[in-house]
Amino acid sequence: MSSFAPGTVHLGWKVVTRASSGPAPRFKVEKGGQAGILQAFPFKGANGPVHQELAERLRRWQGLTHPELVATDVDLQDRAALVVFPLLDPLPPGAYEAEKCVQILQVIARALVPFHKKGIAHGELSPASVRLDGARRILLPPSLQPPLPGVLRLGIETDPRYAAPEVLDGRPPSPRSDMFSIGLIFYRLLTGDPPTKTQEPADSFAARGAEPAPALDPGTNGALKALYAKLTAIREEQRPQDAEELVADLEALVTRGLGPELNSLPGGEVRAVSIGGPFFMAIVLAGLFVGIGYYMTTFLHPISPVAEYVFPPEGKPGAAPVDEKTGAEKTGAEKTDTEKTDTEKTGAEKTDTEKTDTEKTDTEKTDAEKTDAEKTGAEKSQ
Numbered sequence: 001m002s003s004f005a006p007g008t009v010h011l012g013w014k015v016v017t018r019a020s021s022g023p024a025p026r027f028k029v030e031k032g033g034q035a036g037i038l039q040a041f042p043f044k045g046a047n048g049p050v051h052q053e054l055a056e057r058l059r060r061w062q063g064l065t066h067p068e069l070v071a072t073d074v075d076l077q078d079r080a081a082l083v084v085f086p087l088l089d090p091l092p093p094g095a096y097e098a099e100k101c102v103q104i105l106q107v108i109a110r111a112l113v114p115f116h117k118k119g120i121a122h123g124e125l126s127p128a129s130v131r132l133d134g135a136r137r138i139l140l141p142p143s144l145q146p147p148l149p150g151v152l153r154l155g156i157e158t159d160p161r162y163a164a165p166e167v168l169d170g171r172p173p174s175p176r177s178d179m180f181s182i183g184l185i186f187y188r189l190l191t192g193d194p195p196t197k198t199q200e201p202a203d204s205f206a207a208r209g210a211e212p213a214p215a216l217d218p219g220t221n222g223a224l225k226a227l228y229a230k231l232t233a234i235r236e237e238q239r240p241q242d243a244e245e246l247v248a249d250l251e252a253l254v255t256r257g258l259g260p261e262l263n264s265l266p267g268g269e270v271r272a273v274s275i276g277g278p279f280f281m282a283i284v285l286a287g288l289f290v291g292i293g294y295y296m297t298t299f300l301h302p303i304s305p306v307a308e309y310v311f312p313p314e315g316k317p318g319a320a321p322v323d324e325k326t327g328a329e330k331t332g333a334e335k336t337d338t339e340k341t342d343t344e345k346t347g348a349e350k351t352d353t354e355k356t357d358t359e360k361t362d363t364e365k366t367d368a369e370k371t372d373a374e375k376t377g378a379e380k381s382q
Helices: 048-061 098-117 175-191 201-210 222-231 243-256 278-299 337-381
Strands: 013-020 026-031 034-042 073-076 080-086 130-133 136-139
Touching: 013 034, 034 048, 048 073, 048 080, 098 130, 098 136, 098 175, 098 222, 098 243, 175 222, 175 243, 222 243
Parallel strands: none
Antiparallel strands: 013 026, 026 034, 034 080, 073 080, 130 136
16 A cells, blocks of 8 residues: 555545554545545455445445535545545534434435435444534445444444344345434434443344334433334334435424324235234134044044042042042042942942841840750759
8 A cells, every 4th residue: 555655645635644554544634624534445355355345335326415415535446445535523422402313313314315316225324424514414425434343243334233123134224224223323312322332243233133222211202202213113114214204204393393103014914914924823723623623522432431540538438539630529420330349349248247147146046045945944854
């Protein structure tokens, strides 16, 4: 990068000094007293393919202008892509009044209109995208901010604290994903806190997966909460579809105090009854249970009622037998053959006892008669 020595001029900007090294070096430049940043993206080396993709994105929006968009010079050379833009201060930290928050969202939305009209997503929106140009707030175009350390290892190219859920899932950014990012910027402006409290990109990535969008304070104005809910809707169809729709929603909020409603799902979609949804599965399960019941009652033999007989509890004569599985007493109809055998046995035992008693009585009677006879014989002898 010897061609970027101090004093050399690129795109009308004079190089002052090197600001940072690495795969995409940055240089401090100046033009007419205005300080700026020049960044070079070489097409050779390990990061060459990534830089070529970035150059293609730059080519898509090159030439787009808007009064609230940072003026940027782009030079797509054979060996590298060069980008120069004025060095402007970012937004100060801390929470902002609701009126100022809405004004900042209006700047972002208006600056994005020319992008979204061409179907181009910004894809890198965060509070750092908004810069101060004197008293004005203006928006940085995409690809002008170096990614945070560790972000590229996550498979994304933007701050995971402000990326839409579908972008975190690996899908390319879209105007609707820009809307979600604007919603999280809105949260940061209102509360003064980022959507996640973690410092490391990987931790932020995980935290966003658990909570896509944190809740606003319950005391927040209802119209502001409605705007936040629409911007951060999980279903992309329910968000503002592009910057123009957001401009209209913000205008209604400012002029009439009206919070926007979520967009309807397309085509009268009813998710609960869609094929493969819960309703379809309920029908399948109901049919399955009916089929199983029919098979069991028609083809399977009933279980013998004495298969699991249990004796009555000890110390409770006459108690009904108890089912071991249910703990319920069995009815008379459920009494088993064993119970009947016991009854018959008891009857037999009773008969034997009666028979024994009878024999005993007869024996006693015979003995008595014998005694009487002997007594009579004795008297006769006398």
